[in-house]
Amino acid sequence: MAEVVEEREEAVEPVQRVRKLEGSVDVPGSEPVSVQALALAAKVSGESTIARCATTPGVRRFAEQLGQLGVSVTFDGETVTVTGGDLQQPEGEIAAESVESYAAFAGLGIGRSAVLTGEEVFKADAGRILDVLNGFDAVVRHAEDTPFPADLGKVFPKPGTYQLGQPDSNVKTALFLGALEQEGTFELQQGLSGEDDLEVLFRRAKGKLEKGRIEDADGYQIVYEGPQTLEGRDHELPGDATGTLFILAAAACRPKSEVEVLHAGSDWRTRRLIDLLRRLDLKIQIEKTRTGSGFSTRTLKVSSSDLRRIKIADEYAELFMDEAPTFAVVGACAIGETVIRDIAPLREGDRDVIALTVEGLRRMGVRVGEMPDGLVIQGVNALQGSEVDAGGDPRVGIAFTIAGMAAEGETRVLNPGPIEETYPGVLSRIESVAVAGRS
Secondary structure, three states, X not given: OOOOOOOOOOOOOEOOOEEEEEEEEEOOXXXXXXXXXXXXXXXXXXXXXXXXXXXXXXXXXXXXXXXXXXXXXXXXXXXXXXXXXXXXXXXXXXXXXXXXXXXXXXHHHOOOOOEEEOOXXXXXXXXXXXXXXXXXXXXXXXXOOOOOOEEOOOOOOOOEEEEEEOOOHHHHHHHHHHHOOOOEEEEEEEOOOOOOHHHHHHHHOXXXXXXXXXXXXXXXXXXXXXXXXXXXXXXXXXEOHHHHHHHHHHHHOOOOOEEEEEEEEOOHHHHHHHXXXXXXXXXXXXXXXXXXXXXEEEEEEEEOOOEEOOEEOHHHXXXXXXXXXXXXXXXXXXXXXXXXXXXXXXXXXXXXXXXXXXXXXXXXXXXXXXXXXXXXXXXXXXXXXXXXXXXXXXXXXXXXXXXXXXXXXXXXXXXXXXXXXXXXXXXXXXXXXXXXXXX
């Protein structure tokens, strides 16, 4: 989920109308995998290079926090150089802003008397991570009813076996980073075999993990034999689901688009996104690929024509809550009635995102019905250019920028919010395959 950056004044330029999208474009890097890659590189003596690293505010703040542990992180566009090694004792609390950063700091801070806190939204996941560390006889102390704050103590994980159940890349991040220099065998047992991002990063850095079926039982085991020393390597990361969504949405809104999207991730969220867009009748062919460092990715060959109506609710609404304004724009370009429900949380906070989206669509000539938890959109032959106020919210700002590319006449998005900071590299990628002009 993208973090919304604080509003600030920006110049308002008309949105360039786009006839179609055509050509090849890659996807900005995955934020969760970027955090894991930075954390792993922090434990490596020497230099690691991470290509297609996300540059979102959350990733940049995580990099700054690594600096407090004595880790050097240098950004050059979307390529990051990390010099890690012996970590310094952290001063004060470490405030994690995502479950991925919480897992990373749990692994980096265990046994070093670090104090770790986090946010309510990932409280349950944080508790699970700490339970696993305690399951390997680390001594993590926190209140009974909350994992925040947690005193990670001076005891490192000890060899043992833990029944994990479902695979959890964040648990593995915390455990294997924490146990890296410890002697003995650490075994996690899980119900499924699938390789996750932490395992790819670990093996790329010349770490050894053994995986196989549990003898005389259901499930799989992943075994780490320590101590091990990781090597500084080059890592090329997979693409981010949110960036993929915006590129595909822009293509969907312009009939006759033919776009090849490179390095799309194979994660759960990207797979659900493809399912949803196919229901809109966007033609997507999938070719399995891998990045240079071994991440499973996909090349998506996308063809757009007339879209059909869709209903987004339940699991899909929760999974793509922040992108609901963009799906509303895509629905306005479809034939028939599109319904988006179960997004009431978008009314909370400083801005009512549902109301902003409804008003913006109406200004562009779309008939929209507003509900407490969503909206109903009647598709139109063509969006009409207009002035649309995004209320300083980049989720709305990027949605109506995409709408303006498809609209007849001039569109200006007022108060678009910090789109480039919240979704770095997305609009420039869309513009790189945009064919300007009228249909």
